Amino acid sequence: MTAQLSTRALIAGYEDRVVLDGLDLDLPGGEFTAIVGPNACGKSTLLRTLARLLKPRSGTVLLDGAAVRDLPTREVARRLAVLPQSPLVPEGVTVAELVARGRQPYQRWWQQWSTSDAEAVREAMALADVDGIADRPVDTLSGGQRQRVWIAMTLAQDTDILLLDEPTTFLDPAHQVEILNLVHRLRSERGRTVVAVLHDLNQAARYADHLVAMRGGAVVAAGPPRTILTVDLVRDVFGLDCLVVPCPASGAPLVVPTWPVTVSPGKDA
Amino acid sequence: MTSATIGRSVVRAGAVTVLVRRRSVMVAGALLVVLAAAVLASLCVGSRYIAPLDVLRALPGDGTPYDVVVRQLRLPRTVLAVVVGAAFGVGGALIQSVSRNPLASPDIIGITQGAGLAATVALTTGAAAALVAPAALAGGLLAAAVVLALGSRHGLAARRFVLAGVAVAVALRSLTEVVMLSADPIDGLRAQIWLIGTLAGRGWTEAAYVAVTLAVLLPVLLWAGWALDSSALDDDTARGLGVRPVARRTGFVVTGVLAAAMATAQVGAVDFVALVAPQVARRLVRAERPPLLCAALVGAVLVVLADLLGRRLFAPTQLPAGVLTAALGGPYLLFLLVRGRRRVL
Numbered sequence: 184m185t186a187q188l189s190t191r192a193l194i195a196g197y198e199d200r201v202v203l204d205g206l207d208l209d210l211p212g213g214e215f216t217a218i219v220g221p222n223a224c225g226k227s228t229l230l231r232t233l234a235r236l237l238k239p240r241s242g243t244v245l246l247d248g249a250a251v252r253d254l255p256t257r258e259v260a261r262r263l264a265v266l267p268q269s270p271l272v273p274e275g276v277t278v279a280e281l282v283a284r285g286r287q288p289y290q291r292w293w294q295q296w297s298t299s300d301a302e303a304v305r306e307a308m309a310l311a312d313v314d315g316i317a318d319r320p321v322d323t324l325s326g327g328q329r330q331r332v333w334i335a336m337t338l339a340q341d342t343d344i345l346l347l348d349e350p351t352t353f354l355d356p357a358h359q360v361e362i363l364n365l366v367h368r369l370r371s372e373r374g375r376t377v378v379a380v381l382h383d384l385n386q387a388a389r390y391a392d393h394l395v396a397m398r399g400g401a402v403v404a405a406g407p408p409r410t411i412l413t414v415d416l417v418r419d420v421f422g423l424d425c426l427v428v429p430c431p432a433s434g435a436p437l438v439v440p441t442w443p444v445t446v447s448p449g450k451d452a
Numbered sequence: 453m454t455s456a457t458i459g460r461s462v463v464r465a466g467a468v469t470v471l472v473r474r475r476s477v478m479v480a481g482a483l484l485v486v487l488a489a490a491v492l493a494s495l496c497v498g499s500r501y502i503a504p505l506d507v508l509r510a511l512p513g514d515g516t517p518y519d520v521v522v523r524q525l526r527l528p529r530t531v532l533a534v535v536v537g538a539a540f541g542v543g544g545a546l547i548q549s550v551s552r553n554p555l556a557s558p559d560i561i562g563i564t565q566g567a568g569l570a571a572t573v574a575l576t577t578g579a580a581a582a583l584v585a586p587a588a589l590a591g592g593l594l595a596a597a598v599v600l601a602l603g604s605r606h607g608l609a610a611r612r613f614v615l616a617g618v619a620v621a622v623a624l625r626s627l628t629e630v631v632m633l634s635a636d637p638i639d640g641l642r643a644q645i646w647l648i649g650t651l652a653g654r655g656w657t658e659a660a661y662v663a664v665t666l667a668v669l670l671p672v673l674l675w676a677g678w679a680l681d682s683s684a685l686d687d688d689t690a691r692g693l694g695v696r697p698v699a700r701r702t703g704f705v706v707t708g709v710l711a712a713a714m715a716t717a718q719v720g721a722v723d724f725v726a727l728v729a730p731q732v733a734r735r736l737v738r739a740e741r742p743p744l745l746c747a748a749l750v751g752a753v754l755v756v757l758a759d760l761l762g763r764r765l766f767a768p769t770q771l772p773a774g775v776l777t778a779a780l781g782g783p784y785l786l787f788l789l790v791r792g793r794r795r796v797l
């Protein structure tokens with residue numbers, strides 16, 4: 184069975200504001216879901232709530248039908264890994280050390296290392312293409328290199344579900360494609376469920392099986408990109424006038440802003 | 453990917469598998485040698501020099517002429533210096549890891565000041581001498597409780613916690629001054645010496661209190677030596693790894709406070725040890741946070757040396773160990789700051 188996440192009547196936010204107001208969302212298991220939406224619309228808040236980093240005010244997050252808040256946090260960490268949007272880079276920690284920290288959920292102080300830890304760390308570093316910089320301190324790396332190290336750390340967690348907040352930000356085009364290909368492989372070869380916040384609509388349309396478009400803390404549309412990604416949706420969500428044409432390479436919908444570009448700021452801007 | 457890639461060696465003992473930093477092992481070994489040398493020097497040197505071989509012969513107490521001096525005068529005080537230094541080192545390392553601030557230590561965040569105020573009150577109100585240490589312990593723990601309560605509203609976030617500590621420390625220090633000024637000058641002087649921190653006239657009893665505290669905390673310290681690896685991660689990342697960061701931080705701080713408060717209660721505020729030892733250890737090991745065992749060893753070396761120098765430097769005038777640690781620690785920290793390639797703050 185593939186792992187599945189959903190929310191029921193989810194209300195979440197911060198001290199001074201409610202961001203998600205009664206969200207019902209199903210993220211299909213074994214698929215790659217891309218979340219898109221304008222800045223500050225609540226994508227990270229949603230991801231953090233799904234990953235139990237943020238406690239909802241009410242409502243539930245369900246992991247394979249069980250309320251996440253009732254599960255031991257270590258057990259959740261073995262089933263669900265999360266890459267926050269901008270993690271704090273610890274000083275003086277090498278790449279290999281940081282990736283190895285992804286094994287925390289499997290370790291105890293009296294059981295600090297096992298062969299499966301070693302194997303998972305090795306594989307994660309190879310998949311994220313950071314094995315060449317294993318000995319470098321993370322705080323001396325470029326933004327894109329750091330991003331790949333964090334991705335490697337979440338991969339080392341060896342979970343069925345991966346939640347990635349803007350995994351391709353900071354990456355050059357080739358590494359963006361590499362990460363998206365990696366995500367695609369994890370999903371198709373290993374049946375992983377991947378949920379990623381992406382800003383590039385065309386990448387989202389090309390790679391994702393399932394697209395969730397958000398605006399102002401609510402889901403405007405959810406479904407396969409080919410059915411939901413339309414001119415109206417883009418205007419509605421981003422206030423951007425565009426053409427949607429089939430991508431000549433993949434056939435996925437391709438969003439091309441009209442010329443001259445006009446932007447009518449969305450509700451949240 | 454083997455453990456060697458992360459600079460660690462796997463050590464197995466029965467069902468227990470631990471990772472040890474390779475450099476930690478080397479550094480700890482070297483520090484042990486230095487500590488042994490410092491201890492031996494401390495036993496040899498005094499108002500009368502005793503040769504190392506004679507000291508070693510006197511230790512078992514089979515009636516050599518030096519038995520009394522070595523076993524009853526110098527050994528208790530030296531052992532006290534070792535355990536107190538270790539407690540300060542461990543306490544400082546834990547508090548600095550949580551605050552992510554090398555300037556945070558028991559003497560900055562109010563523990564020392566709480567102990568100092570309580571000790572000053574005890575010393576100036578004519579309380580029994582036996583009450584000074586318990587009062588100081590209570591004062592230190594109480595101050596720490598206030599700091600924790602103030603900091604815990606924000607989950608003991610690093611900056612909050614340090615700010616709360618500094619505020620409490622300043623308030624307590626001024627209160628101490630008030631008490632001291634309104635006291636009899638002789639009592640005030642005794643309080644002043646207590647505040648500086650000295651090992652003079654103390655021995656087995658004090659050492660036993662600190663040693664037992666460390667022994668009781670040992671299981672927690674073993675856990676902390678591993679769990680501290682998550683202290684450099686932000687809370688979201690740590691939670692994602694199944695760690696409860698606030699609970700962990702509370703555990704670290706409480707452990708550090710207990711070790712430091714007990715040591716302070718026994719010998720007074722031997723300044724800077726808790727601050728400098730973890731940083732020296734961190735640099736020796738080249739780790740991202742102070743390593744506990746090495747911090748303890750550096751702390752022990754520092755206090756033994758400070759006490760030794762205090763006794764001999766201006767003999768027959770005896771300087772309290774706290775004067776020496778402050779005098780040595782301050783410049784050394786400056787030296788590290790100036791020389792260090794890495795950002796320290």
Ligand SMILES: Nc1ncnc2c1ncn2[C@@H]1O[C@H](COP(=O)(O)OP(=O)(O)OP(=O)(O)O)[C@@H](O)[C@H]1O
Pocket residue numbers: 197198199200202220221222223224225226227228229268
């Ligand atoms: N820690 C916080 N405390 C208070 N408000 C916050 C916090 N984090 C985010 N917010 C607010 O919540 C709202 C949603 O933020 P969120 O980070 O979820 O947006 P986002 O969709 O991820 O945006 P972006 O594309 O810029 O990453 C915003 O109005 C933001 O200002």
Ligand SMILES: [Mg+2]
Pocket residue numbers: 226227228268348
């Ligand atoms: Mg975001």
